[in-house]
Amino acid sequence: MTSSEQEQLWNGPSGQAWVASQALLDQVLAPFETLLVEAAAARSPRRLLDVGCGTGSTTLALARRLGTSARCVGIDISEPMLALATARAQREGSRAEFVRADAQTHAFEPATMDMVVSRFGVMFFDDPVAAFANLRRASTGDAALRLIAWRNAAENPFMTAAERAAAPLLPELPTRNPDGPGQFAFGSATRVHAILEASGWTGADVRPIDVECAFPASELDAYLTRLGPVGRVLQDADEATRARIMQTIRPAFDPYIRGADVRFVAASWMISAG
Numbered sequence: 001m002t003s004s005e006q007e008q009l010w011n012g013p014s015g016q017a018w019v020a021s022q023a024l025l026d027q028v029l030a031p032f033e034t035l036l037v038e039a040a041a042a043r044s045p046r047r048l049l050d051v052g053c054g055t056g057s058t059t060l061a062l063a064r065r066l067g068t069s070a071r072c073v074g075i076d077i078s079e080p081m082l083a084l085a086t087a088r089a090q091r092e093g094s095r096a097e098f099v100r101a102d103a104q105t106h107a108f109e110p111a112t113m114d115m116v117v118s119r120f121g122v123m124f125f126d127d128p129v130a131a132f133a134n135l136r137r138a139s140t141g142d143a144a145l146r147l148i149a150w151r152n153a154a155e156n157p158f159m160t161a162a163e164r165a166a167a168p169l170l171p172e173l174p175t176r177n178p179d180g181p182g183q184f185a186f187g188s189a190t191r192v193h194a195i196l197e198a199s200g201w202t203g204a205d206v207r208p209i210d211v212e213c214a215f216p217a218s219e220l221d222a223y224l225t226r227l228g229p230v231g232r233v234l235q236d237a238d239e240a241t242r243a244r245i246m247q248t249i250r251p252a253f254d255p256y257i258r259g260a261d262v263r264f265v266a267a268s269w270m271i272s273a274g
């Protein structure tokens with residue numbers, strides 16, 4: 001998949017799904033936001049970049065926590081997601097700024113960012129080495145990089161349960177490519193180390209973190225009908241097809257239901273470099 005295909009996805013079905021699911025996804029991913037906000041507060045950066053900031057939750061939380069001493073900028077390729085981020089910033093009177101651009105090629109002012117963070121926003125580059133070299137150029141010599149990314153698909157069965165269950169009905173679903181742009185592109189620590197080293201970042205530490213995520217079980221159907229490869233198919237499916245696929249995949253999520261909640265462990269990396 002090329003960068004422009006990613007651009008189409010995030011400006012099309014994936015972007016729309018994230019906008020429609022913003023409150024739910026921010027609830028699911030809140031523990032990661034806390035980790036990044038704590039990491040930033042410990043460094044007190046003056047200029048911070050949030051890469052692939054999406055609908056803005058992490059950028060806004062960082063701006064709230066760092067206050068007037070820091071300039072927090074979110075960059076993202078998705079127009080609908082940034083429109084929501086900007087509206088949220090206006091609503092809460094935030095100083096956070098948002099830029100619509102491809103972080104891989106954007107002409108950042110050189111050597112200005114003293115911290116670069118991301119919550120699951122760096123796995124979608126067509127050329128990750130070029131992207132991270134671009135982020136390195138945008139950063140000061142002693143800048144800190146703190147990224148959250150998914151470990152591999154096998155370690156994240158919740159994330160692939162829908163496509164495994166739906167496979168007999170949807171044989172044409174795209175397979176996950178561990179080296180291509182996509183959710184699990186940073187699944188291999190060896191690959192992450194190689195990307196960071198080749199792009200000029202030093203002292204990389206790729207640490208596994210297992211984070212429990214939760215959301216109300218009443219939101220599970222909304223989650224499944226919008227998100228991930230099966231959700232993308234269901235967005236365009238007729239009523240009967242959607243019902244048939246939902247009936248097939250729904251039992252695969254029974255093991256994740258705990259009382260009124262859906263709970264799963266997000267097998268992720270906390271990636272640090274300088």
Ligand SMILES: C[S@@+](CC[C@H](N)C(=O)[O-])C[C@H]1O[C@@H](n2cnc3c(N)ncnc32)[C@H](O)[C@@H]1O
Nearest residue numbers: 010052053054076077078102103119120121124
């Ligand atoms: C999984 S979402 C994460 C969004 C946000 N960080 C969050 O945690 O809610 C990935 C984000 O990366 C953005 N993205 C993908 N490719 C990008 C690129 N080349 N430059 C900037 N943003 C990109 C997408 O538009 C999307 O908003």
